[in-house]
Amino acid sequence: MVERLKERYQPKEIEEKWQRNWAAAGLYKVTEDTAKPKYYCLEMFPYPSGKLHMGHVRNYTIGDVVARYYTMHGYNVLHPMGWDAFGLPAENAAIKHGIKPSVWTKDNIDYMRMQLKQLGLSYDWDREVATCFPDYYRWTQWLFLQLYKAGLAYKKKAAVNWCPSCQTVLANEQVVAGCCERCDSEVVHKDLEQWFFKITAYADRLLDNLKKLPGWPEKVKIMQENWIGRSEGVEVAFPLAEGEGKISIFTTRPDTIYGVTYMVLAPEHPLVEELMAKAPNREEIEKFIQMVNKQDELTRTSAETEKLGIFTGSYAVNPLNGEQIPIWLGNYVLASYGTGAVMAVPTHDQRDFEFAKKYNLPLRVVIQSPEGDLDEETMTAAYVEDGILVNSGPFTGLGNQEAIEKICDYIEEKNMGSRKVNYKLRDWLISRQRYWGAPIPIVYCDKCGTVPDENLPVLLPLDDVDFEPGKQSPLAKSKSFVETTCPSCGGPARRETDTMDTFVCSSWYFLRYADPNNDEEAFSREKVDYWMSVDQYIGGVEHAILHLMYARFFTMALHDLGLVGVEEPFENLLTQGMVLKDGAKMSKSKGNVVDPGEIIEKYGADTARLFILFAAPPERDLEWSDQGVEGAHRFLNRIWRLVADWQNLLTAEGKGQAGKAEEALRRQTHQTLKKVQEDIANRFQFNTAISAIMELVNAAYHYREEVENPDPATVRETVELLILMLAPFAPHIAEELWSATGHQDSVHSQPWPQYDPKAIVSDEITVVVQVNGKVRERLSVPAEISDDELKEKALAAEKVQSFIGGKDVRKVIVIPKKLVNIVVG
């Protein structure tokens, strides 16, 4: 017996009911099944910050539609959720409110999990992972050791961001405009022993593989390409004029090498001390270096900062022409790129030009423009276009592009240097002097040195930890943690007290989802090979570089270690836009935050989902509108009333009469089905898919208005297809209406309906007639009309004739079954 639908749509009641039923029935649980094609739909897991924000709702709603859509299409869909649960805010909460990070994080996870469940998302909750629990991070540690043994993890001294007030190292992301994000003091640089992953070993592959990712947005690929920053050039050694030393420089413009008039070293260059020892103006140089060191990173590396330098008193020799050139120090040369030294060609590099003008250094044109009007005396900017080499010894007269190759060959022949590829990409600094992260499983022993600790997990101490910032990180202060025995010799030893960057934890979570409860290994190769790669990954574009590059690096490295079959983790990537209010990103400081919890409470999850999907296409930013939410809610109410009104008819037996109105409604139903199907499959255009459903509902209302005795068969088909199409978007109301129309099974287990191609064709079509490109008439003609007939009809039309007047018909263009354009003049 089918229950009568209530007159009013009460989302809260039905949403809670169906969420319970789905969970009880295990509707969203999946296992490997070779009988079906698999589909891995993944959304970027959240940081458990406290409660969901609208960006989460958007991200997870989009993913849910994709997952439900592919499920209905017969795929075995993996759709998991978890928590990126290590990180700084948990420690801040500990300091501020005295709550343990573990407790704070777990409470947040519990609350946000409840909120995700309220949204009716189709996750297999049996696969939930949280990176902060030992059953996960022991495998993060294990993977670290695999990289360590493969030579991909190493420790070296590096300049890091240091907050003098918090007495701790900060991640680059935690430095906001040169200041500490927590206390706002100015961040300085400090040399410390740090752990790195050798991501640079994969620079070329990370770059080349981008070509194998047609399912990624061009924008993201370009951002990664720029971040990797590959550039080809040549490294050339310039001998010092006095003594034995040499200074190597890197250049991408060897064609300008005869135009070098001086050389600039970074103040951090290793040779600076030696040069300074001989310099007459030693004190001034020291002052200069101190001054540059005081400039913070932001100004130091800004193109707008004034270029400052000082002469060292020493000279080097240009190996190509034997000329002596002065060696300068300059604030604009980066110690961390290339060799930390550059050759300066003021005529053909704008930075060198500005520097030379400021310090009155000589200029020499070595590439002449096609106009031939370049002159050192009159130049106001460097000439960086192509041209012909002049003043360049044996290379004079060559085109500069050709000269690049010739000069490189010459340099290599004469052993002055060699071709080299440089990258902007740096190795990934993964160590953090933090408590709430995965401890790096390394032990230091006086006898054995650095020893990997295979006895995993290396547990974070949960008690006896002092979170107050001080001279040492919380872990370094915890005696019970630090003091251990050497895994190799059994003697007394100390633990590494750094923890791993949280990006390490999130670089492999998509692999753990394939086999989340395995306590023998990080994941079984078999299960990972069944599920990987991720067919659709969805998340914010803010992760375009960091997370997405790290995850790609990890997957490649694990592939090379034989742990996974795939090289690239994410087949298709959708970067969703931000949620804005009043034109700005929602933020507490702007006071324009809309709380998803309140929206769900007031309108229900289906309304929230529908509004977010309808208001903008997924990649674009979405402007929040309270009235738009009302509109989405009204639409659901409209469907509810329609089905409630027709409920008797729907469950009634009997065939009715199928006339014109029925045929038209049926046509629109199947046309809508086709459009919704295509909008989702081709472009994830949920907004236009929903608008098509709205049009169908409007048509159904008109049918109900116009037809006295509606045909039960037509009505039933329309309503059932409508509910099926609605199911991925608004799962609760669809389920309720599905059950109210006499179905036992869940709407979410139904196959996606196929449209009837015969139903969508019409006998009559409307053709537009233009005269000189302007629409003058619309003709209703038989669908099978020939071009000649159409032309004839168009010319004969009364209104068209009046526009032709007496003029000559010069040309008639017929677009079959669509349009006729009559050119007169």
Add this chain to the structure above:
RNA sequence: GCCGAGAUGGUGGAACUGGCAGACACGCAGGCCUUAGGAGUCUGUGACUCAGGUCGUGCGGGUUCAAAUCCCGCUCUCGGCACCA
């Protein structure tokens, strides 16, 4: 500065391969229903208009029978990178 994306009614957005600009929704206006509506339902809604039309997709040109869509030159907005030699 370089790279990328975008600019369409009062608003969010449609328009797939060059072929009816403004679908759908919001807002607004009006009719019906109602004791009442901030509910529902139906209709209208780019601008100008001599009521026949004319103009109209950031600006200026061009190609074409036909341009929001293609080409050339700009302006502005957003995002990323930012002295990478």
